[in-house]
Amino acid sequence: MAPLEAIEWEECFLEPVEDSSLKSRARKRLGVAPPELAHLASCPWLARSWIDLHPSQLGLAHVEPDLEDLVALAVSQDNSCRYCYATSRALLRILGLPEERITRLDEEIPAIHLSGGLRAALTFAKRVSHANPLPSPKDTLPLREAGYADEAVSELACLVAVCTYFNRVATFAAMPTAYWEALPEKPFVKICRPILAFFMRRRRRGRRRPKSDDTGHRHPQSPAGGASAEAPFACAIAPLGHTSAAAALRQVVDEAWTSPLLPSRAKALTFAIVGKALGCEQSQLEARRLLAGEGLGPAEASEILANLSSPLLDPVEASLVTLARETVWYQPAQIQRKARHLSNAIGQARFLEAAGLAALANAVCRLGAVLASPR
Amino acid sequence: MTAPWILSTTTGALALFFFARYLRSRRHLHKLRTRLGEAARELERLQASFARFAPRDIVEQVIADELATGGDKKEVTVLFADLVGFTTMSEALDPDLLVRVLNGYFARMSKAISTSRGHVAKFIGDGILALFGAIEPNPWQANDAAHAALAMREELRAYNVELAAQGVPALRAGIGIHKGVAVAGVFGSGELVEFTVVGGNVNMAARVERLTRAHGAEILVTASVKAALDPRFILRELPPVRAPGVRDPIATFALEGFDAGPGRGGLISS
Numbered sequence: 001m002a003p004l005e006a007i008e009w010e011e012c013f014l015e016p017v018e019d020s021s022l023k024s025r026a027r028k029r030l031g032v033a034p035p036e037l038a039h040l041a042s043c044p045w046l047a048r049s050w051i052d053l054h055p056s057q058l059g060l061a062h063v064e065p066d067l068e069d070l071v072a073l074a075v076s077q078d079n080s081c082r083y084c085y086a087t088s089r090a091l092l093r094i095l096g097l098p099e100e101r102i103t104r105l106d107e108e109i110p111a112i113h114l115s116g117g118l119r120a121a122l123t124f125a126k127r128v129s130h131a132n133p134l135p136s137p138k139d140t141l142p143l144r145e146a147g148y149a150d151e152a153v154s155e156l157a158c159l160v161a162v163c164t165y166f167n168r169v170a171t172f173a174a175m176p177t178a179y180w181e182a183l184p185e186k187p188f189v190k191i192c193r194p195i196l197a198f199f200m201r202r203r204r205r206g207r208r209r210p211k212s213d214d215t216g217h218r219h220p221q222s223p224a225g226g227a228s229a230e231a232p233f234a235c236a237i238a239p240l241g242h243t244s245a246a247a248a249l250r251q252v253v254d255e256a257w258t259s260p261l262l263p264s265r266a267k268a269l270t271f272a273i274v275g276k277a278l279g280c281e282q283s284q285l286e287a288r289r290l291l292a293g294e295g296l297g298p299a300e301a302s303e304i305l306a307n308l309s310s311p312l313l314d315p316v317e318a319s320l321v322t323l324a325r326e327t328v329w330y331q332p333a334q335i336q337r338k339a340r341h342l343s344n345a346i347g348q349a350r351f352l353e354a355a356g357l358a359a360l361a362n363a364v365c366r367l368g369a370v371l372a373s374p375r
Numbered sequence: 376m377t378a379p380w381i382l383s384t385t386t387g388a389l390a391l392f393f394f395a396r397y398l399r400s401r402r403h404l405h406k407l408r409t410r411l412g413e414a415a416r417e418l419e420r421l422q423a424s425f426a427r428f429a430p431r432d433i434v435e436q437v438i439a440d441e442l443a444t445g446g447d448k449k450e451v452t453v454l455f456a457d458l459v460g461f462t463t464m465s466e467a468l469d470p471d472l473l474v475r476v477l478n479g480y481f482a483r484m485s486k487a488i489s490t491s492r493g494h495v496a497k498f499i500g501d502g503i504l505a506l507f508g509a510i511e512p513n514p515w516q517a518n519d520a521a522h523a524a525l526a527m528r529e530e531l532r533a534y535n536v537e538l539a540a541q542g543v544p545a546l547r548a549g550i551g552i553h554k555g556v557a558v559a560g561v562f563g564s565g566e567l568v569e570f571t572v573v574g575g576n577v578n579m580a581a582r583v584e585r586l587t588r589a590h591g592a593e594i595l596v597t598a599s600v601k602a603a604l605d606p607r608f609i610l611r612e613l614p615p616v617r618a619p620g621v622r623d624p625i626a627t628f629a630l631e632g633f634d635a636g637p638g639r640g641g642l643i644s645s
Contacts, residue, residue: 103412132511276514307605308515311636329511 059244236368551584
């Protein structure tokens with residue numbers, strides 16, 4: 001039994017929704033429209049984030065593509081995300097790594113028989129993803145000792161955060177894995193692998209140029225990806241500075257916040273609870289500020305955060321509070337069963353938004369915890 | 376004519392021989408690789424299973440260093456449960472039935488504990504030591520432990536109905552809960568290692584459990600637990616009582632229930 005197949009994974013319970021504009025956006029940005037994208041389409045911002053937050057779209061200038069792939073593999077392995085694990089393995093196979101070598105990489109990552117910067121980067125990725133012990137700025141010290149500059153550290157933290165986001169969305173939605181697991185063995189892929197690898201590498205080389213959005217505008221080069229300090233969780237994104245990654249993350253947080261599917265109070269509560277579970281002071285303060293803006297006083301917010309329940313919460317909010325807590329550490333199959341139950345209760349679109357928010361909170365709070373001042 | 380024939384036949388035979396040997400060693404190598412792969416996967420499965428009982432970092436440490444020597448100070452909530460009068464009952468019961476009754480009890484209690492995000496650190500005779508916040512950081516550990524205790528009480532009631540149908544006397548458990556700092560780590564020798572917590576706060580939970588008999592209560596919590604509990608837990612203050620090994624009397628509160636009211640229940644179970 002291969003490790004990939006050992007991960008217990010439920011059947012996907014989401015109905016696919018065809019969206020041609022989403023497909024063309026994916027083809028334009030990623031070069032391919034992943035078949036599972038249709039499962040996320042009922043929550044537009046979440047589906048767009050699946051494209052816009054893809055590591056290849058972050059414009060990471062200080063993290064080599066090969067390291068990026070290994071980090072994605074290590075984080076998906078740590079989060080037991082069978083979908084992301086399958087996509088990472090398929091990508092590595094197409095790029096020319098033999099199965100045997102990938103299996104060895106899988107086995108070496110936990111034992112950390114790697115050396116130098118690679119070892120420091122993968123250890124950092126696992127620590128931040130695992131969050132036990134809780135992530136803190138101290139986690140970046142071994143990276144700096146291994147010679148990583150501040151920009152590279154920030155980019156690595158962002159990459160890990162984004163990978164934890166993808167892992168969670170894919171897990172909560174129980175994304176189908178069959179396509180990616182079978183992809184490297186398909187005769188067409190086997191025959192055309194060198195050509196596919198050539199085009200993929202060429203696309204990667206071109207990715208470091210600042211990207212444009214669909215309307216042709218460049219991402220603004222102002223602090224925290226073009227947001228004011230008042231924008232939700234600007235403080236957590238600020239350490240990424242003027243980068244494309246900051247802009248992409250900023251855009252996703254803003255779109256999630258302005259989405260009409262769930263009330264803003266439920267969104268702030270989700271971030272507050274994940275921030276508390278991850279021990280991220282900065283995110284908790286920011287979530288409390290947003291809750292105050294929604295009319296929830298400090299005492300009421302404290303009561304909810306202390307007890308994860310309150311007579312003030314409606315049934316949907318009470319469910320989201322429970323879900324948020326579960327999303328920090330979980331067993332995939334267990335949380336997928338709960339997710340299915342919640343999706344049946346509140347509807348697919350609202351469930352997807354809730355799952356996406358919890359995943360985003362996990363990413364943003366990890367980023368905030370690791371890159372918090374003093375750096 | 377004969378010499379070239381002998382030479383070509385010998386060469387052919389030798390080639391066939393070496394080709395057969397090559398095939399055999401390839402098969403052998405393949406078998407070895409398969410076995411090695413299976414062993415690695417088995418180890419991985421064991422590691423995954425063991426990770427349910429100890430933090431993954433510690434499992435990796437144990438695998439890498441054979442025995443981890445480092446400890447970690449953590450704030451944990453300790454739940455100690457013990458069956459009241461079980462020693463007397465065990466003398467009267469058939470050994471097979473005794474094992475069945477006790478295993479049934481452990482299974483139900485363990486489920487109640489794990490459902491509330493706790494983990495059973497060990498069974499001590501008929502006692503159970505469960506920890507909350509020891510494996511993963513858990514800011515809601517006191518509430519989780521209190522919910523676990525109430526779930527254990529319910530499970531035991533249901534189990535007693537089953538036991539009564541088999542003519543087995545009802546089991547009665549005392550539960551003590553205390554919150555404080557303890558040292559978590561892997562303890563033991565080469566032959567037997569376990570992940571657990573040690574310290575005065577762990578012993579305190581066992582002492583509080585003993586007080587259930589004196590107070591005639593099923594579940595007792597200490598002041599440190601009460602301070603962290605959701606106010607909707609129904610608590611009854613009890614007079615402080617001296618316990619062996621503790622200088623000052625211990626203030627405890629009987630945990631009687633939870634008034635869920637509106638807002639507790641979401642659309643998914645916690």
